[in-house]
Amino acid sequence: MRSFELALATLCLAIAPALASLHAQEAPSPGGPPPASDAPPPKPVEGLETETLKVTVNLVNVYFSVRDKNGYITNLHKDDCAILEDKNRQTIKNFTQEKKLPLTIGILLDTSGSQQNVLPLEQQAGAEFLKDVLTPKDEAFLISFDINVDLLADYTNSPREIQRAMDKASINTGAGTGSVTGNSNPRGTLLYDAVYLAANDKLRQEAGRKILVLLTDGGDQGSQETLKTATEAAQKANAIVYVILIADRGFYGNYGLVYSGAGDMERLARETGGRVINVGNNGKKLQEAFDQIQDELRTQYLASYTPTNTKFDGSFRTLNISCGKDTKVQARKGYYAIADNAGN
Incomplete structure (x- = not known):
């Protein structure tokens, strides 16, 4: 009987490593390396760059206020105003009234x-x-x-x-x-x-x-x-x-x-x-x-747009904002086209 028990214990000890190995292959531990795959790695596509694509979007932000003969106007919308940069009309992307902006x-x-x-x-x-x-x-x-x-x-x-x-x-x-x-x-x-x-x-x-x-x-x-x-x-x-x-x-x-x-x-x-x-x-x-x-x-507004002139060469760009007849817009007269400049 003792010899049978000894033989059974020896058999369990021999099987345990194999079971552990099999379990490790089926469920890798969290954070561990992924299971090995026999599939060959995908072949690179000829002519396709593998470098990370970097996209820089330079928004020009313009703060301004608008008055008429009765005082400041506070109910304007994006379509009520037009922005010209160096006499070229720009597409306004964002238009908000900034009462609470820091x-x-x-x-x-x-x-x-x-x-x-x-x-x-x-x-x-x-x-x-x-x-x-x-x-x-x-x-x-x-x-x-x-x-x-x-x-x-x-x-x-x-x-x-x-x-x-x-x-x-x-x-x-x-x-x-x-x-x-x-x-x-x-x-x-x-x-x-x-x-x-x-x-x-x-x-x-x-x-x-x-x-x-x-x-x-x-x-x-x-x-x-x-x-x-x-x-x-x-x-x-x-x-x-x-x-x-x-x-x-x-x-x-x-x-x-x-x-x-x-x-x-x-x-x-x-x-x-x-x-x-x-x-x-x-x-x-x-x-x-x-x-x-x-x-x-x-009563200030904030209008933002991406300029049609994409050259950020440090040159000065003139701005002209209009918001309808008989209104007066108070805004800066232009900006310096500096790439990735938070001051734009």
Whole structure:
């Protein structure tokens, strides 16, 4: 009997590996290699490339608002508007009203000597504007410019944090140690440097709606950048520039200076889809200016299209948007055709 049991145990031990091997072939363990196949691999098709096909789609995004004699129009649809790029009509793919799209706001505060008597107005109205506009999904930053360009508050969605930084801003007319633009001995008001840095360094890589609000008298002295390069930087970042012209005209009269910043600011705002609001040194008008900007942000549309000109050669393409008779469209005047540029 013992010999029979021993023989049976020996037989089971001999069969077990074969059963395990058979089981492994029928049901491979999860994550393991697939079962072997006797089928020969498929032959490559002659002339067929096996490399991964990469498709790049470059959408041009245009934010704009539309007004008629009764105010902003908020019920437009895709078929109501037409977009021309270099006079060639484009096919609009997406068309939405962007009330809730995340918003990135850069506040640029002029703290040069000419703003001595109006800075408190700017601080109060600017803080109220951000308090009304910013939501938890939005972000803002604050830059001051005078003989230097300084980042007073980096990206935050806290109006209080921006307000604290704004309240600490002060007039700077003394000799500086240099600006972040590289000027070794800056003098004057580095307005264009501030716009360039805000657009190129802060906004260009951001998505969604982007605006710059300048509180300034429009005068620039000493910038390395120019009106042209500052405007180009804003256009490449797809940033809308609003200029609130606020000036202590008495400052100019006392020093025998000529106030001439309005014309350049008109061009900067117009080319980027924004506008200039002249408030002088009137606190009530300043508050109304911020209210107007807020209204525009709530009534903006976003239109997207793939340009018929597929060459992304860095050239400037002019844009013209129309939305019916007796309407006025406020939008940027063009864009730079840069491939895979989030700023388009």
